[in-house]
Amino acid sequence: MKRSLICLMVTVLLVSALTGCWNRRELNEVAIAMGMSIDAAPHNQYRVAVQVVVPSQVSSKTRTGEMAQVTTYEATHNSVLECIRQMSTVSPRKIYFSHLRILIIGEKLAKQGVAGALELLSRDQEFRNDFYVALGKGHPAENFLKVLTPLVHIPAEKLFDSLDNSSKVWAPTVGVPLSDFLYQIIDKGRQPVLTTLEIKGNGDIDMTSENVKNIDTPTVLEYTGLSIFNKEKLIGYMDQVESKGYNYITGNVRNAVGSVPCEDEGHWVIEVLRAKTNIESMLQHGKPAFSVYIAVEANVAELKCKLDLSDPEVISKMEGMVEEHARKTLLESIRKAKELKADVFGFGQVLHRQHPKVWKPIASEWDQHFTEVDIAVNFDVTLRRTGTVNRSFMSEM
Known part of the structure; x- marks a missing residue:
């Protein structure tokens, strides 16, 4: 009987604590x-x-x-x-x-x-x-x-x-x-x-x-x-080109497409399957500097050049063309950010993590220091697939 009374009292206390849907909205x-x-x-x-x-x-x-x-x-x-x-x-x-x-x-x-x-x-x-x-x-x-x-x-x-x-x-x-x-x-x-x-x-x-x-x-x-x-x-x-560079540097690219000019005329298009970015900070003569490394895997999506995709040397040459073209895009984005005196990429965060003693005295004026730092860009491209044909039908026209 005593145990039942205790259980009843506990139940009453628990029920009284329940407020229900007091703030419900129909x-x-x-x-x-x-x-x-x-x-x-x-x-x-x-x-x-x-x-x-x-x-x-x-x-x-x-x-x-x-x-x-x-x-x-x-x-x-x-x-x-x-x-x-x-x-x-x-x-x-x-x-x-x-x-x-x-x-x-x-x-x-x-x-x-x-x-x-x-x-x-x-x-x-x-x-x-x-x-x-x-x-x-x-x-x-x-x-x-x-x-x-x-x-x-x-x-x-x-x-x-x-x-x-x-x-x-x-x-x-x-x-x-x-x-x-x-x-x-x-x-x-x-x-x-x-x-x-x-x-x-x-x-x-x-x-x-x-x-x-x-x-x-x-x-x-x-x-x-x-x-x-x-x-x-x-x-x-x-603009869109500078914004593309921003997203590559900050690691926001999951899937994308890009157009690469041919050596003679026309262009060809790649489809980016995955991209991985790594940023390292270093000291050069006591001043901060950065190295950006971006590894990209991509497919050939369109081909409007006279290139033979069955030739491994041609593929290697195309990868170099992408790397050079992408590097210019990234540098253009960095140039615009420096012009605006705005480190939108988070280089300051990298410096803070990797060299906290260097970061502390310049943190309050980082945007000004950002305009003066050296930033090296490395873009590594691997072309995985070339589609179902090695030559474009356009080369036979």
Whole structure:
């Protein structure tokens, strides 16, 4: 009897400690945010836009052909949270951010500094920090959430999928989650980067459904390279060639393609299967220097030269052509970073790990020292496969 009473008391105590789903939210009570943009507004204010899903249009049973699958709310205020709360005056539901896919930072805000705008997103428990961040160039940030695109009719989902896919198969882009971007801002020895997003097309921006009713979409959203930051402020851009060099040096290339010019005319294309990067720091006359070694395995994808791929000497010669061409690309990327005085590659981090005593006295002025260091680049290519034919049919024409 005594044991039963003790068990009953323990059970009551445990049950009383259970709070249940005290903060649950029903789907019909929230507006699910998929995309968000933050830009600068006059008088030191923020301009925030949030793209939310229209549930009736996402469902195949209730969808009509007239309405878009998303709608966008916008507000201007002194803080990001005030902007979000102000949207309650027009949104019939509370906006829910746990499914956010993409954050677009406006060019104007980025030049002023993004730290204050991102503080809420790093602090609030509703933001998961695993969504991608990109920089919108050439237009107000909210415009990038208003362009309807074919195939994927939710613009934020399209932007996430395009960046996620291209970062795996196209070397000039890189997917940067919010958590990584914030870490790069506060980290010493490496400056942050974001992939640049632009609106491409003829004429004015098409923000209506007419944009997806044609085979040739008038307006498209396209990732075009990298945006370079000095801590929290935008300081410049890298084009696609320079951005490709950045990703090779930082070890972000998983699969890519590249075009190599022939000696006479035409070109040939390789498909990179895997790439491995190693960076070493050393001291030359008491000053830091670096050696970058990149090993690449690739296949021959296209051949528009008069080359016989059955000849081992030709293959060796082609590997040397790739190495020389890639080396120029990497050096061009390093040159641009030095011009901007921004060590986006993390050479400072390498020096910190391998020579901490050398790093400590120059850490606070590393970006200036970075412009003066010698960086040797070694690119080693191995061509694995040449396809099903040794000669291109074009050589017989």
